[in-house]
Amino acid sequence: GAVVSQHPSRVICKSGTSVKIECRSLDFQATTMFWYRQFPKQSLMLMATSNEGSKATYEQGVEKDKFLINHASLTLSTLTVTSAHPEDSSFYICSARAPVVAYYNEQFFGPGTRLTVL
């Protein structure tokens, strides 16, 4: 159980285009999902918290107009990188919060999406 998928696994796009990344919880409902980015040989940096049915909460320094998050259902959150530039190239990872009753704030991570902006 507790499987999280991401699509696509990798994407290459031209500068100025928008890219959408999907994050799905496959066998459980996730009211809360998280989006992280990770640069080579660095740790995960939380970008935003995605809440089903409400606006995402962004971490300080993350542009909400550039990184659009939509959590329209209990199993799907999407991250859209708008007008992508080379500096947005990174490894984007989503996670879903486990059911509170059974777990201690654990998160289950997707396999990540490698974004390369040319």
Add this chain to the structure above:
Amino acid sequence: TQLLEQSPQFLSIQEGENLTVYCNSSSVFSSLQWYRQEPGEGPVLLVTVVTGGEVKKLKRLTFQFGDARKDSSLHITAAQPGDTGLYLCAGADDYKLSFGAGTTVTVRA
């Protein structure tokens, strides 16, 4: 954001040797989790420790949570090449996780 410091940053050992990774913070966490991440993949949860002084074992891996719930350690006995990866500790504050910088472990055959 609560800061978690991991040490060492890199660790390269021979197969069969033991290793320990440390995770320290000045903050108290409700729980602390250890993840392992392989290149190009998402982190995989290894263990969650909740109680101060708790020790958990997962085959050759031993995890310890400090009495004050501010620090933790991961000890691997008789390391194998399959243990190679990035080990991340993460402290839980309510529903958010704060990650350490990670320890890159390389086990040479």
